[in-house]
Amino acid sequence: MTESIRRPAGELEAAVLSALWAAERPLTPPDVQQALDTPLARTTVATILARLHDKGTVRRTRAGRAYAYSPAVEDHAALAAHRMHSELDKEHDRPGVLARFVSRLTTDDEALLRSLLEQAAVPGDPG
Structure with a gap:
């Protein structure tokens, strides 16, 4: 039985923030998922984005039925x-x-x- 390797939350948050900083527009969770170098489930990406929003690190706006996220800090x-x-x-x-x-x-x-x-x-x- 193989155990999956869990990365620290800070590492995942940093990867998501890097994707948002590199984008020229707000991104939805599927957009962020596609922009990441590592494969993450869309639900994982959505959870990370929600946590970053709760911390005030990203902003979110409605994009249809979902949210699109942009960085609240510039670097x-x-x-x-x-x-x-x-x-x-x-x-x-x-x-x-x-x-x-x-x-x-x-x-x-x-x-x-x-x-x-x-x-x-x-x-x-x-x-």
Whole structure:
């Protein structure tokens, strides 16, 4: 008896997102299934798309009786930032989470973060 090899959900989500990023239009689950390099059942693709929608990573619009999906984030960096914000928003001890995050930055990352924060600060803007 052969066991099927299960890939991590994150790997499948990344493959689906890559297909959506490569498309020039919203895709239905069968479109995504066709665009993937790996064979996945349409129900699996639909489940992955629904989960990505629940996470706010993709948008969906009606396409007849089904949905068509498009990315809500523009690239891998935006996806990582979206995930970081989502995790931060879940925590009650936001200052503690940020403090621990910052404490593990490398010197180069810390300098980059300081530079980005300075660039984001607009004179006269209270926030």
